[in-house]
Amino acid sequence: MSSITASAPTASAASERVPAPRGRRAHSRRRHGFGFWAVAFAFLSVMAFATVPAPLYVVYQARDGFPTFTTTVVFAAYGVGVVVSLFLAGHLSDVHGRRPLVLVSIALELVAAVLFLLWSDVAGLLVARLVTGLGVGLLTATATAHLGELRVRATGSSASAQGASVAAGAVNLGGLSLGALVGGALAEFVPQPLVVPYVVFVVALAVAFVVVLAAPETVDRPAEPVRYRPQRMAAPEGQAGTFWAAGTAAFAALAVQGLFTSVAPTFLGTTFHVTDRLAAGATTFGVFAASAVSQIVFARLSQQRQIRLGLVLLVAGLVVLAGAAVLLQVAGFIGGGVVAGAGVGLLFRASIARAGSLVGPERRGGVLAATFLIAYAGLTVPVVAVGAALLVVPTLPVLLGYVVFVVVLALVAGVRLAARAE
Template identity: 85%
Template sequence: MSTVTRTAATPAAAHEVTADRVPAPRGRRSHTRRRHGFGFWAVALAFLSVMAFATVPAPLYVIYQARDGFPTFTTTVVFAAYGVGVVGSLYLAGHLSDVHGRRPLILVSVALELVAAVLFLLWNDVSGLIVARLVTGLGVGLLTATATAHLGELRVRATGTASSAAGAGVVAGAVNLGGLSLGALVGGALAEFVGQPLMVPYVVFVVALVVAFVVVLAAPETVDRPASPVPYRPQRLQAPDGKAGAFWAAGTAAFAALAVQGLFTSVAPTFLATTFHVTDRLAAGATTFGVFAASAVSQIVFARLSQRTQIRLGMVLLVGGLVVLAVAAIVLQVAGFIGGGVVAGAGVGLLFRASIGSAGALVGPERRGGVLAATFLIAYAGLTVPVVAVGAALLVLPTLPVLLGYVVFVAVLAVVAGSRLAARA
């Protein structure tokens, strides 16, 4: 965890100092707020574009698999490369926006996604897929904590009220998971209805990412760099002093939440094809879209509930949805499989948002990027490690027992972690 202390005041305090010492003309204050308001939506667009690009390949894995004849385990290796990129980036650089600023890291993230898109277009055998997914993960790891912190700070400065940070948290969570849902749907739809399914989706996102890069250039910075150089060190998985229980409860709950999402961004399309004989590309993309869209929508619909109520509701929806999904897999009801995933996705959204919000509230703005990076590091381990275990298990076990074991593991973890998080809310 970064222990850097910024020389700048917090947004609210900075505004008060300015007002006390040199009152800014009303027109200038209005212009500054509009600029920060524009920056808020520019960063949200970049966040949405990068997260959407991250799931574009999800409905395309079946096409790659059919073309090259590789087993399901290879799909999980490709997906694991993405997770390794995310976790590695969060560990090495996810906290650096506290020192070097939010905007530079967001721009680097978008640039990395552009590199990944070009790799998908020019080098699309298995080795190329692994490298492209690794680069994609590096960009996502740079972005998640940085953009989450930046959105909150921009919103406070645009409105002049510290309470608006809560609304920014809703937007950040919805954009994060909503982008993941959008990418899968766009990838599946383009693959189904447009020629060259392994090219067109990436070309579309090259355009989207270029636009995102340009608009972020106009977004204001919210972090002042320290006056003296700060020694570099990787992100530490260390709780803030005196707050270890709250930090690890938040991290573990986020791990469980993203373990559900990992299932639907990696091997769920293969489950649909092998267990339910659903090979339609749009159906595969729509399934992933439904799960992630439910995650995004639930955060907005239930935003007014208390955090404790959101956590408890999230646990009920997540576990209930997984139970429905498991029963549907046993009785071969594809509608129940998809529906259960959507219900579980709604629970994921509530649990994930509560986890990130709880972690971010443990420290002040000068250390928030580092704490959020540590929490996202734990969360994305949940997106990767269990899925790789599923891929390995599928080498020696039938599909159904592996799926049921995964469901039981995630459900138990979500209940234990969510209960501890709710107790501290």
């Protein structure tokens, strides 16, 4: 240590030296604060783009005449892309940095948007949805971790990570709700419904790419090269029960969302004879918006209370939805979906937060990626099963069977997770 720093500074020396560090700290905090909002906007844009096709599937189906099962296969291509991406690369931000992977994710979504515009038959839809899923899988765990780290550095307080967790969950599900509403509204009110929604998101994604370029990195890359390996599905040591309970609860939560981003418009059309594109988009919007809002409204509840309230809302909403389907009450179907969506938001957020709290920051990206991998399987596997069942079984029994499956799974996993929650 130099003699200057070791000795007591003079008034002159203090006036020269103190403002600089404060200025640098203030500049760093502003920069990280901007980075937080830049990554949040990118996260919102990517997740919104993921659900833009939801109200458009009926348009594609009417144009090309393919069955509902084809719709579920197209949707499943998205889920496959998410799962593959999470397995192969969802954890790489722990090594290569958060910002590069966010940028790659946005670039993949831009490629998908161009594919939707230039290659709109069934084969093109499959490829475009697969690429969309690859980008989303790359982003979810990365952006969730990045937002928390940026928020802590912007505020200088580790307590702000809780708020960042709420923001990440709200942006994730809020983006999914926004995309469905925008897609449905544009499809209903503007010409070329299979073109304009994607053009809008090309612009939004391009802006997101530019602003993320200015976001700070929050991960120090290792000095020595790290050997690549796919995402491990092993639970953190000594935390297997909590990890798998969190993953299964998140699986059940996204199984509800999968229903409303794939075949819900078909249920509305065939069971309730509602074919309006805006209505289809608004229904999906309502479910996902309720998921986002519930996370914000009940953010101050403990994890345990969030899980319990989430289970009550999810189960009650699905029971109302099923009853409305039997009684042919479209308002009950949509209302039940919204109530269930509120429960999904609480259960999903608490599951992800609990999984992320099992390890330190140096391993958080990998554990979150593993948890999202399990969760997004819930967005894919049950929906494909529904599509296959619809080939041979009427709509109503398939819907009721789906509801029973999700309710039982959510209750089993949620009760176990609540017992382990802080």
